[in-house]
Amino acid sequence: MSTIYIMWLRQIKRYLRSKSRIIGSLGQPILYLFALGYGLGQVFASAGQGNYIQFLAPGIIAMSVLFTSMFNGVEMIWDRQFGFLKETMVAPVSRFNIMFGRVLGGATVATMQGLLVFVLSFAAGFRLHIHHAFWLLLLGLVFTFLIALLFTTLGTAIASMLTDFQGFQLIMSFVVMPTYFLSGAIFPLTNLPKVMSIITKIDPLTYGVDGLRGTLIAANHFPLHLDVLILVVLSLILLALGSYLFSLIEI
């Protein structure tokens, strides 16, 4: 237990200390909110889809959580390169606890980042319904954390197989960006071409975005319990796979 806690705490401390990273990682979501929100808002509205900012904000929150959590997972390569991983590998504690604590810390950090973007989206014109139920907001927080958990685990699993930064750009191009663009974060899932519709259903982030849309603007495409179920099951599978890969690490 104390191993999980201390590894979690380490991620939190590192996050809170890197002010430039916090501010830097807010740039992209703000750009997307304003550029896409106002750039495509008219087209979206004239297509009869309503207010685009309302639709877009949950997607952009999901995006920033995706980016932050994947980065936090993959950051383990830094630990390997700069040596801290070795310190944890020779400690008399289970490797699963080390990995799990790290993942929970990374997921917590990504959730905080998601909350920051949620607050910022109000500046872009996003509004909650005046009678919005508080429990729905809490459920939205749960969805944010589930997205964070899923992708921090994925990032950590991938990082367990890499020994240097060379693969980082590859992960950005072939995992992170497709996951974001094909999740329905920036477009509705209705009336998609057949192939596109199948691809979006394979993308795990789709269910995270859908969950956030359901809890924030009551516009979910799938039932919310299905979104939760898929995210939880996928997280557990990845956690099992990730801890196996982590246990194979030799230093």
Place this chain on the structure above:
Amino acid sequence: MVPIVTMGTIKTHMDSNIIEVKNLTKKFGEFVAVDDISFDVKHGEIFAFLGPNGAGKSTTIKMLTTVLHPTSGHITLDGKSPTHNEDEVRKTFGIVFQDPSLDDELTAYENMYFHGVLYGVDKKILKAKIQQLMEFVELWNRKDSLVKEFSGGMKRRLEIARGLLHHPKILFLDEPTIGLDPQTRNHLWTYIEQLNKQDGLTVFLTTHYMEEAEKVANRIAIIDHGQIVAQGTSAELKAQTNTTNLEDAFLNLTGRDMRVEDASSLDHMRSAMQRRRGGR
């Protein structure tokens, strides 16, 4: 002075072995990194493991410290096997790796504290213990500084303090003085000799500085091409090779050719053939 590492009865069985290695071999594919080596380290001894780059020193340390599994052979550390009793063995040693292994974004104190928690050091004594060790390596006044602000020598001192936090019986030092100025090197060895003399801490070290090994080590093993080519006291090694200092003895035993750390398979083949011809 209060002992830094309290280990009770160790002095009484000074003559028994704390590390025993028998016929240890590690292969990476076809390449034999460590080739059937055997040696013992006694309780309370300072044991130096010397060899050119790529000789198998780090591979051996990795096997002793549970992070790499041997291909064959037996190791016991304080009576326990690193392959079968991983966690028990991990509690018995502290290690200072060849490369830094601190978290730069944390303070010196936090690095110590995290280590204490990972090793299950009793919370009631942890803070006092951290202070004692950080005072010992003269870093207590910098406890709240981020490690990234530290010089190489300060990082090394902190790593030594950290490696001692959980009362290890053995301290592994893999090239601890590399890249440090003579003042810091001198300081480090003073700390280590003090720990060894006062508390009976067993020290297993590797270094490329022969005069350091000659000065501090009770016994020395020289490894080359994965095999131990000689072991004994510094005096014995010099007598064996008819030399007057350890550096000459070392060169005499391992040859004057320069080594490549990450040798290509062609190099491995070449050196294997050379060995077969006896052309060392």
